[in-house]
Amino acid sequence: MKNVIILNVVTYIYLLCAAMYLVSVIFQVKRIGQIATGITVLGIALHIAAFFLRWYESYQAGIGHLPIRGPYECLTFSAGMIAIMYLVIESTIKTRAFGAVVLPCVSVMMIYATLNSGINSRIQPMPEVLQGNYINYHLSSCFVGYAAFTISWAASTLFLLNSARIITSTNTLKKIFIPSELLDDISYKMIAIGFIMFSIMLVTGMFRSKIVWGRYWEWDPVQTWSLLTWIVYAVILHGRYTWKWRGGITATLSIIGFGLSIVSLLIGAGFASPSLHFPITGQ
Amino acid sequence: MKRVFTTIFNQLASITLTIIVLSAISLLIGLQLATPKLQAVFKGSRWITVIASTDIFRSRVFIILLILFCINLIACTLKHLRKTVALFRVSAMLQEDVTSVSWMTSEVIGGRDVDNVLRILTDAVTRHFKKPKLIRGGSGIHSLIAERGKYTNLAFYLAHLSILTLVIGVIISLRGFTYYIDMAEGQVINPLVIFDPKQHEKRFDFALACEDFKTIYYTGTNKEMKHESTLSIVKEGKKVKTQVVDYGTSLRYSTIDIFQNRFVNRIPRANIQVITPQGEKLLYEVKNGEIFRLPEINLPIRAAGFRENSLQLLSFSPPDRLWISASPVRFFQAVLSGYQFSLVKFTYTEMTNLKVIYDPGKAWVWYSFLIMITGFFNMFFFSQRYIWATLKEQDNQIVIKLGGTSTKNPQAIRQTLEYITRELKEGTS
Numbered sequence: 001m002k003n004v005i006i007l008n009v010v011t012y013i014y015l016l017c018a019a020m021y022l023v024s025v026i027f028q029v030k031r032i033g034q035i036a037t038g039i040t041v042l043g044i045a046l047h048i049a050a051f052f053l054r055w056y057e058s059y060q061a062g063i064g065h066l067p068i069r070g071p072y073e074c075l076t077f078s079a080g081m082i083a084i085m086y087l088v089i090e091s092t093i094k095t096r097a098f099g100a101v102v103l104p105c106v107s108v109m110m111i112y113a114t115l116n117s118g119i120n121s122r123i124q125p126m127p128e129v130l131q132g133n134y135i136n137y138h139l140s141s142c143f144v145g146y147a148a149f150t151i152s153w154a155a156s157t158l159f160l161l162n163s164a165r166i167i168t169s170t171n172t173l174k175k176i177f178i179p180s181e182l183l184d185d186i187s188y189k190m191i192a193i194g195f196i197m198f199s200i201m202l203v204t205g206m207f208r209s210k211i212v213w214g215r216y217w218e219w220d221p222v223q224t225w226s227l228l229t230w231i232v233y234a235v236i237l238h239g240r241y242t243w244k245w246r247g248g249i250t251a252t253l254s255i256i257g258f259g260l261s262i263v264s265l266l267i268g269a270g271f272a273s274p275s276l277h278f279p280i281t282g283q
Numbered sequence: 284m285k286r287v288f289t290t291i292f293n294q295l296a297s298i299t300l301t302i303i304v305l306s307a308i309s310l311l312i313g314l315q316l317a318t319p320k321l322q323a324v325f326k327g328s329r330w331i332t333v334i335a336s337t338d339i340f341r342s343r344v345f346i347i348l349l350i351l352f353c354i355n356l357i358a359c360t361l362k363h364l365r366k367t368v369a370l371f372r373v374s375a376m377l378q379e380d381v382t383s384v385s386w387m388t389s390e391v392i393g394g395r396d397v398d399n400v401l402r403i404l405t406d407a408v409t410r411h412f413k414k415p416k417l418i419r420g421g422s423g424i425h426s427l428i429a430e431r432g433k434y435t436n437l438a439f440y441l442a443h444l445s446i447l448t449l450v451i452g453v454i455i456s457l458r459g460f461t462y463y464i465d466m467a468e469g470q471v472i473n474p475l476v477i478f479d480p481k482q483h484e485k486r487f488d489f490a491l492a493c494e495d496f497k498t499i500y501y502t503g504t505n506k507e508m509k510h511e512s513t514l515s516i517v518k519e520g521k522k523v524k525t526q527v528v529d530y531g532t533s534l535r536y537s538t539i540d541i542f543q544n545r546f547v548n549r550i551p552r553a554n555i556q557v558i559t560p561q562g563e564k565l566l567y568e569v570k571n572g573e574i575f576r577l578p579e580i581n582l583p584i585r586a587a588g589f590r591e592n593s594l595q596l597l598s599f600s601p602p603d604r605l606w607i608s609a610s611p612v613r614f615f616q617a618v619l620s621g622y623q624f625s626l627v628k629f630t631y632t633e634m635t636n637l638k639v640i641y642d643p644g645k646a647w648v649w650y651s652f653l654i655m656i657t658g659f660f661n662m663f664f665f666s667q668r669y670i671w672a673t674l675k676e677q678d679n680q681i682v683i684k685l686g687g688t689s690t691k692n693p694q695a696i697r698q699t700l701e702y703i704t705r706e707l708k709e710g711t712s
């Protein structure tokens with residue numbers, strides 16, 4: 001399968017980019033940063049190509065589904081989405097410091113997906129319950145949401161480090177300093193995108209639940225943890241509009257929300273307690 | 284009395300209540316989810332035993348919190364109604380917004396040609412805002428006001444409305460149910476009748492025909508990919524709708540959705556003979572669990588259990604059971620005692636299993652989804668921006684104050700004001 005080979009190459013590209021972003025920021029070498037951006041663009045282009053190639057190959061294999069099912073596809077898709085979102089942010093805020101935090105996360109996800117022998121990279125037939133368009137909308141919105149929340153989490157963590165003066169008091173870390181206002185803005189925008197995507201995920205999931213389980217809401221652990229995540233982000237957005245919440249409280253809640261979303265993801269992927277969502281792993 | 288009502292209403296509409304209710308709901312959800320782990324940690328503790336034996340999601344406290352959340356949403360929406368009405372009256376809106384300023388600048392320009400300065404200022408503002416409004420004051424103080432995106436405030440209502448619509452939809456859906464039908468190839472159910480869990484029947488004015496069913500396998504393997512059935516709705520002898528259904532694709536007609544559930548090989552069906560008190564012989568073909576009705580007395584009887592050469596029948600009023608085989612037998616109860624029942628044979632037919640979902644709240648849930656996404660997009664990605672300028676003639680100079688505010692992204696309003704100031708300086712220099 002050519003797509004797997006390309007995704008392996010993409011993993012090394014992201015790893016190289018992560019190292020270059022770190023070097024560029026710590027040693028203040030602008031040229032290396034520019035090259036890192038260029039290579040990231042190349043990595044993303046290859047990643048997108050691999051995604052469509054995998055989709056095409058799944059049809060050739062007589063299986064035919066959007067490649068966002070199973071841990072391998074979900075992790076690589078999410079990593080790709082994070083990389084794309086990061087690139088959009090970089091072009092907007094004109095600083096590469098954020099890349100020194102986000103790209104290593106992307107690399108770790110890709111390494112875990114591609115080099116872990118426990119994760120099957122083959123295109124696998126799906127049970128009937130995981131076929132159909134509802135599942136495509138449900139899963140794609142879910143992983144785009146996770147990607148946005150991951151970036152929001154990174155921005156919020158940096159914000160809290162800024163507030164605690166950990167970054168500005170250390171000479172090396174000082175170089176990856178990003179103004180708190182900017183981090184807050186990135187975090188808010190990513191939460192807004194992630195919240196909309198999570199809402200789409202919840203509602204399409206409800207429609208699917210009605211068909212498969214007979215009720216819109218089953219209080220399945222994954223549904224429940226996702227609802228909890230949604231509520232936390234809803235509280236952040238409400239607080240921001242009504243009480244003009246900025247900074248610390250938003251950042252703290254954003255980190256809590258991200259933690260809850262990870263719990264929901266782990267249960268959905270079959271790593272934690274039993275759930276009706278377990279077939280999602282496709283294993 | 285009015286004061287008490289206002290106080291209660293304000294409390295019910297407050298964002299504090301929203302946060303408290305949402306936090307309490309989150310806490311209860313978290314508690315329910317963590318109970319198994321807590322049980323392991325606090326073995327034998329009384330409070331954990333009480334929690335573990337409670338279904339929190341169906342408990343009174345949880346339902347009251349959900350109702351309170353809905354009341355809060357409605358009250359909050361009503362509270363902001365006045366502001367929304369004011370949206371349609373520009374002057375009312377502007378008065379209110381002048382008090383909140385994200386950015387403000389002040390410029391002093393020489394010369395006394397106020398008309399020229401006003402023209403330059405209006406041109407600069409027009410590049411960012413449609414139709415700025417100029418208010419000429421009699422005492423040498425003039426104002427210019429402009430805004431855009433004021434209707435994005437309605438997104439707040441859309442978001443609230445969507446959640447209420449969703450709740451209503453889900454409540455209406457509780458009246459719905461799922462019913463399973465086995466159909467053979469070529470079979471027509473005329474009219475289509477489905478039953479809710481309490482065995483109340485719902486009869487439709489159309490027939491359901493199953494023309495074809497098949498199993499599709501993954502290429503080159505014997506692994507099943509999916510099952511499909513070709514179904515048609517027949518009304519007054521004419522096919523009004525035909526659809527190939529599978530697990531995710533339905534035939535939607537009237538208030539029902541029919542999905543493929545699974546393909547069932549060789550379902551046994553019992554051929555029953557009933558001899559009426561008048562000696563008339565009637566034949567019925569039923570599968571396990573199916574109901575048939577006797578003519579004249581119209582009593583339902585269910586095929587309640589299959590064995591190798593016998594079948595159990597169940598009558599409902601009063602409840603009675605009867606095992607039948609080849610020899611005719613009777614129920615004990617008087618109303619049925621004149622009828623003799625016997626099993627003629629079992630036939631085995633290939634059947635497709637269909638899932639009929641009757642969901643009266645589906646449209647509400649769909650519309651809530653559309654309203655929710657529209658509302659959220661508007662709320663997060665569009666903002667109301669408002670700027671104002673005052674010109675005051677003072678000591679042969681013109682003092683200009685520029686201010687503005689935005690519901691989101693105050694940085695953008697600062698950039699806009701900086702741009703207008705630059706234009707103004709270049710135009711008057």
